[in-house]
Amino acid sequence: MRLIKLSLLAGISLVILLCCGGKSGQTSDLPKLVVFISLDSWRGDLPGRFQPYYTGGLQRFTENAAWFTNTVHHHASTATGPGHLTLLSGRHHGSMGILANNYFDKSQGRNFYCVEDEASPIIGQSGRGTSYRRVEGTSLGDWLKKTHPSAKVFSVSGKDRAAVLMGGKNPDGAYWYDWDLGNFITSKYYMETYPDYIDEFNQQNYPAGYRGVRWEKSQPESYYQSVGRSEDDYFYERDISRRTSDSEKNPDRHNPSFPHYISSGDSGLSHTYYGQFGFMPFLDEVTLQLAERISAEENLGVDEVPDLLIVGISSMDIITHCTGPNGHETAELELLLDQYLETFMIKLETRIPKSDILYAISSDHGCMDMPEMLQEQGLPAHRGGPTARAFRDSLKQAVQIKYGVDDDIFLSYGMLDIYISDSVLTDAGIEFSDLDAFIRTEALQQHWVQAVYNRDELTRHSDLDTLGQLVAHSWHPEKGPDWHIVPKQYQYLTSLPKGTGHGQPYYYDMHVPWMIMGDGISAQKISQRVRTIDIAPTLAELLNLKVPDNLDGHSVLSMIEH
Secondary structure (H helix, E strand, C coil), X not given: CHHHHHHHHHHHHHHHHHXXXXXXXXXXHCCCEEEEEEECCCCCCHHHHHHHHCCCHHHHHHHHCEEEEEEECCCCCCCHHHHHHHHHHCCCCHHHCCCCCEEEECCCCEEEECCECCCXXXXXXXXXXXXXXXXXXXXXXXXXXXXXXXXXXXXXXXXXXXXXXXXXXXXXXXXXXXXXXXXXXXXXXXXXXXXXXXXXXXXXXXXXXXXXXXXXXXXXXXXXXXXXXXXXXXXXXXXXXXXXXXXXXXXXCCCCCCCECCCCHHHCCCHHHHHHHCCCCXXXXXXXXXXXXXXXXXXXXXXXXXXXXXXXXXXXXXXXXXXXXXXXXXXXXXXXXXHHXXXXXXXXXXXXXXXXXXXXXXXXXXXXXXXXXXXXXXXXXXXXXXXXXXXHHHHHHHHXXXXXXXXXXXXXXXXXXXXXXXXXXXXXXXXXXXXXXXXXXXXXXXXXXXXXXXXXXXXXXXXXXXXXXXXXXXXXXXXXXXXXEEECCCEECCCCCCCCCCCCCXXXXXXXXXXXXXXXXXXXXXXXXXXXXXXXXXXXXXXXXXXCCCCCCCCXXXXXXX
């Protein structure tokens, strides 16, 4: 009986521990290092499909973590920038003023890249700067530093928008790959000069070490056929080695099959070489090497105050764009990432006891299968870029003719977003409601259009249907478009004749993995629907942090059974 009572008390204590974010709320009882990993374009079904074949870091996650198997991005613009911002901010990206990777800002009347900042040039370079400055809000690292000012926060990725938007407003460092020079760089928003160890890392010129290396298959053909499609050279794949339009249009030059290599020709270690290096999984290995170097040089996780290390893994996005989530390349990449992560984690754990590290992993978005593959399955998929562009042009002309206005009535006009000049509208005596009815009628006649939402509806988003709510979460009252057109499922609106992508408010793009692994967290699968905006509040509760009052997400730590 005494043993039963002690076991019951121990179980109650563990629940209190995890729900309060620490063994007693003291810094000595918290994880000493939180490692957050984002695998770009890691669709939610992938870890389940490949779990039997993992032997390294991903095996650790799928076998030992609390695995939320039904996690979704709760917004319409399922792109890299919005997704990475959402992962660690606890908020819908639209409310933070970041509408897409590239977007028109109506309040300033021009297009922006999501992390551009003229005031923050890249150290040692001229041209467009980069920072978090355009984001209207904070992130997990900022909450950590507010609670523990001596805490350290670092972010590194192959993509600038991933490193910047996950890193938050005031990290100690954010680094990303320079696709022209092959270095990892940062801007003067973060520091004035590089630490010596970053200079030393770059001087090693790790990308050059992969010159002449071919990316080849490591498994028998039966493996690739069991986890994806049967053929390696599916006609609608893009060529990862070159990714050039002529290689896709000329069958004699198009070779999407293994082995893949960096085709730099006679140019050697040029911008071309370093750019194509970024298309290969080798970039992920180097990114993880830098992340581990930062951890060691900055002494992360060695004192009682928790630190945060954020790592963005980029190649999955490139590869799924080219060959799809069912390609042989994705199947090979899963095994590579499994080993890359294991090497990274082992190195971390040589300095820091594994029991002092809290790991979490997720993704910025999913990916649609190849439209042609979906058609073969009887689904109404369509490679609809030309159709959408034709409608865009015809609608623009129809508006001008109907209302007798010039082109300047449109501030910006893409395939899905329409920005109108309110002053031209007023001067022409056009009622917004009348123009809205015309645009809506024309758009809904298109076979590929699911819905149209205008700015008034998005402002009153609580009245919208489920799809409209997702659009509202990607919209901003000052910066956002006056109309947003939503395509139907399985419509890939691209000008490319091959490949696939993401960006739609449907499950295949919204569904991503999310796993938390650490001391005191038992292995389990949790099937209840959760959202990526819940990730940061949950990690904050584990760290016993106070979160801002305006979060859209909330902690779901109570779902974890202990």
